[in-house]
Amino acid sequence: MKVLIVSDTHKKNDIYLNIVKLHHPDMVIHCGDAEGAEYLLTRAADCPVHIVLGNNDFFSELPRELELQIGRYKVWVTHGHNYYVSMGDENIKREAIARGADIVCFGHTHRPMVDRDKDIIAVNPGSLSYPRQENRRPSYIIMEIDRKEQVHFTIAYV
Numbered sequence: 001m002k003v004l005i006v007s008d009t010h011k012k013n014d015i016y017l018n019i020v021k022l023h024h025p026d027m028v029i030h031c032g033d034a035e036g037a038e039y040l041l042t043r044a045a046d047c048p049v050h051i052v053l054g055n056n057d058f059f060s061e062l063p064r065e066l067e068l069q070i071g072r073y074k075v076w077v078t079h080g081h082n083y084y085v086s087m088g089d090e091n092i093k094r095e096a097i098a099r100g101a102d103i104v105c106f107g108h109t110h111r112p113m114v115d116r117d118k119d120i121i122a123v124n125p126g127s128l129s130y131p132r133q134e135n136r137r138p139s140y141i142i143m144e145i146d147r148k149e150q151v152h153f154t155i156a157y158v
Contacts, residue, residue, distance in 0.1 A: 001071060004045075005141040007031035007079075007107025008127035010056065013040055015128045015138050015158055020045045023142065027070070031107035031125065032079030033057060054079040054107065071145040073102040080106030080124070089115055089122045096120050103143075103151070112139040114153045123153060 004025035009016050010033055020028070028045045032054025042049040053062040065078040076096050083092040085108050093115070096104035103121045111133045112126030126132075126139035133139070138158040145151050 001026045001145045003027045003029060003070060003143040003145075005029045005031070005105055005123060005125045005143055006128055007125050008033045008054070008110055008129060009035075009037065009041070010127075010129045011035045011037055012129035013037050013044075016041060017044050019128075019140060019156075019158070025142075029068075029075075029077055029105055031077060031105055032062075033107065034060075034062075036060070038062065050077060052077050052079055055081040067099070067101070070103075070143075071151075072149050073145070073151060074100060075103045075105060076101035077105045080108040085109055085124075089113075089124075093117065093120045093122050096122070112141065112155045114141070114155065121151070121153075126155075128158070 002025045026047050028049040030051040032052045033056045038051050050066055053064045068075045085092055097119050105123045110127035113124045115122040125141040128138045131138050140156055142154045
């Protein structure tokens with residue numbers, strides 16, 4: 001199974017549209033700040049698309065958080081701003097463990113990372129529109145679950 005994980009598109013959807021066509025994922029997870037483009041983002045993918053509310057998704061009825069079962073993994077999805085992720089990922093990892101999650105996907109920082117601890121995997125795809133990491137390249141994550149039900153993450157840059 002291939003899952004495309006994105007965040008913080010902020011209405012600049014061209015890159016998203018291209019990577020959906022490139023990867024043909026089985027599922028898309030958007031970690032918030034779609035800014036009203038939910039319909040477009042959902043219709044562009046030929047698979048289930050799960051989008052959560054970000055701090056810039058004003059007047060949206062998107063869910064604040066989602067819990068998904070993907071293979072044998074319980075995945076908790078949230079934008080992250082309510083868990084102070086700009087200060088680090090310890091709070092969100094602690095909350096994810098308390099919820100019984102195996103993986104937490106979040107955005108908000110515009111910096112990609114995969115942080116594996118013994119109890120939780122924290123995943124942030126960065127931003128497709130306003131990257132803030134050193135190389136300032138738009139980023140996303142491909143999560144793949146292999147035949148042995150093992151999960152693998154690849155941070156990809158545009």
